[in-house]
Amino acid sequence: MGGTGAYITLSASYFLKNINLVSVVGGDFPKEHLEMLNEHGIKTEGVQIKENEKSFFWKGVYHLDMNTRDTLVTELNVLATFDPQIPEHYQESEFLMLGNLTPSVQISVIRQLRKRPKLIVLDTMNFWMQNTPDELAQVLTMIDVLVINDAEARELSHEYSLVKAAKKILAMGPKYMIIKKGEHGALLFHENNVFFAPALPLEEVFDPTGAGDCFAGGFIGYIAKTNDISYNNMKRAVVYGSAMASFCVEKFGADRLIDLTQEDIDERVNDFVDLVQFDISLVE
Amino acid sequence: MGGTGAYITLSASYFLKNINLVSVVGGDFPKEHLEMLNEHGIKTEGVQIKENEKSFFWKGVYHLDMNTRDTLVTELNVLATFDPQIPEHYQESEFLMLGNLTPSVQISVIRQLRKRPKLIVLDTMNFWMQNTPDELAQVLTMIDVLVINDAEARELSHEYSLVKAAKKILAMGPKYMIIKKGEHGALLFHENNVFFAPALPLEEVFDPTGAGDCFAGGFIGYIAKTNDISYNNMKRAVVYGSAMASFCVEKFGADRLIDLTQEDIDERVNDFVDLVQFDISLVE
Numbered sequence: 049m050g051g052t053g054a055y056i057t058l059s060a061s062y063f064l065k066n067i068n069l070v071s072v073v074g075g076d077f078p079k080e081h082l083e084m085l086n087e088h089g090i091k092t093e094g095v096q097i098k099e100n101e102k103s104f105f106w107k108g109v110y111h112l113d114m115n116t117r118d119t120l121v122t123e124l125n126v127l128a129t130f131d132p133q134i135p136e137h138y139q140e141s142e143f144l145m146l147g148n149l150t151p152s153v154q155i156s157v158i159r160q161l162r163k164r165p166k167l168i169v170l171d172t173m174n175f176w177m178q179n180t181p182d183e184l185a186q187v188l189t190m191i192d193v194l195v196i197n198d199a200e201a202r203e204l205s206h207e208y209s210l211v212k213a214a215k216k217i218l219a220m221g222p223k224y225m226i227i228k229k230g231e232h233g234a235l236l237f238h239e240n241n242v243f244f245a246p247a248l249p250l251e252e253v254f255d256p257t258g259a260g261d262c263f264a265g266g267f268i269g270y271i272a273k274t275n276d277i278s279y280n281n282m283k284r285a286v287v288y289g290s291a292m293a294s295f296c297v298e299k300f301g302a303d304r305l306i307d308l309t310q311e312d313i314d315e316r317v318n319d320f321v322d323l324v325q326f327d328i329s330l331v332e
Numbered sequence: 333m334g335g336t337g338a339y340i341t342l343s344a345s346y347f348l349k350n351i352n353l354v355s356v357v358g359g360d361f362p363k364e365h366l367e368m369l370n371e372h373g374i375k376t377e378g379v380q381i382k383e384n385e386k387s388f389f390w391k392g393v394y395h396l397d398m399n400t401r402d403t404l405v406t407e408l409n410v411l412a413t414f415d416p417q418i419p420e421h422y423q424e425s426e427f428l429m430l431g432n433l434t435p436s437v438q439i440s441v442i443r444q445l446r447k448r449p450k451l452i453v454l455d456t457m458n459f460w461m462q463n464t465p466d467e468l469a470q471v472l473t474m475i476d477v478l479v480i481n482d483a484e485a486r487e488l489s490h491e492y493s494l495v496k497a498a499k500k501i502l503a504m505g506p507k508y509m510i511i512k513k514g515e516h517g518a519l520l521f522h523e524n525n526v527f528f529a530p531a532l533p534l535e536e537v538f539d540p541t542g543a544g545d546c547f548a549g550g551f552i553g554y555i556a557k558t559n560d561i562s563y564n565n566m567k568r569a570v571v572y573g574s575a576m577a578s579f580c581v582e583k584f585g586a587d588r589l590i591d592l593t594q595e596d597i598d599e600r601v602n603d604f605v606d607l608v609q610f611d612i613s614l615v616e
Contacts, residue, residue, distance in 0.1 A: 209534070209535050209536065211535045242606075242607060243607060249519060251496055252493065283610040324527070326527070326567040327568075328571060328601060
């Protein structure tokens, strides 16, 4: 069990119900996985099932630091021809999370929504920077928050310093930008402000796959739940996203995300508070 | 201008005067550098000057991430035969920072102090782990706080996870351990507690040489100034150490540490507060 759509929506499902998933799978995708998503309150009417095709498949190996990886196999399969269709009752959606996919598909989803969502968050990757730079540049002007990792931020901006990279990328369209640094935490940039949330130091990292998607799901889930798109609330959302990502890596695939409790999440967020909390009274 | 002793004491000099430096230099060390240290309130009676020998010399290149480096030249010179002598009026010293050197020299300094300092902080490196493991193991039982970087923590503990590494190393003697991760911040471990302070995201990193020593100087300087060796105060000291390190990298060598003001430091510490500050009210 995996896939960007599953990771994002499962992670977000701990913050609110009424999540509308748009995606595509092949006939090989187990029906019980869709049912499990439904049980978490995730609507799947927007998930196309192409019975005679195969689901997207990715296989890779992680390096010792669990932060960098080599792709062994990528089979686009059903994603190669994905033409997303927004069901009519999805039209009331207020918050939109666009998972990493062809920018033209992301643009199509934005255009199909008659009322612009309150907040549009977008994930992308180096593949689109290299292969569809014009479409990527276009979608960047249509969104509010860009979420990418440090290597991608450097590639998109041609700057090594993440501070300089963020300035350049914010000038491309997004009002907010989150740079994920894996085990080294995440940075939130907005105008001249920067906020940093560390990753929790863990004894074991079992499988980092999907951690970025779980982060995104927790981030937008928290914002949707609190219905507050201010910078200060986004800082809290980054902490919740980091907490969700820290669960994700503890088991294989999305397994750890299936039966979390609110207590688990509160406890993890408290660990974050303990990790970074200090009070400074300036030295005389 | 550089050298562990200079970086540590200059950094600490912004928190207190009455700093007693023990070191050794060759006849090539400019006298005006010692005078500059004196002007910052640093006593140098414990600095031996070997007129017919050369000072320690290091030359290296930093990688693009400014976090890893290759050593091109290391000449121990005067350090090869260094036999530290503690001047009598240094005996009242209450806080001891042992810079990275042969463990036997570090042990000699501890033994020469008739009254044990309130807090002993030690820096070391992989060279001593490989070449003098027994002496290193011995000095670890004599100190309170160990400060090393992530690669060194992994080498000393034979654990990749820093959480596991810290547990093993705390069992070797130190009550507190700080793991420096360069641009990725620093972790403070004590019993089952962990505190994290990020490095400030900077537009430019000019020269990372000495950043670890500036961190150590700010850390022990803040603790000595506040005269409080509690875990909570150490968290604040880690933030002040990180602030001092962030100045260090802005110019070549120790140049940026020569004319800081209290306002510069307060402003930098406020930047740290802004960087990590958030308030969470747990979601219902």
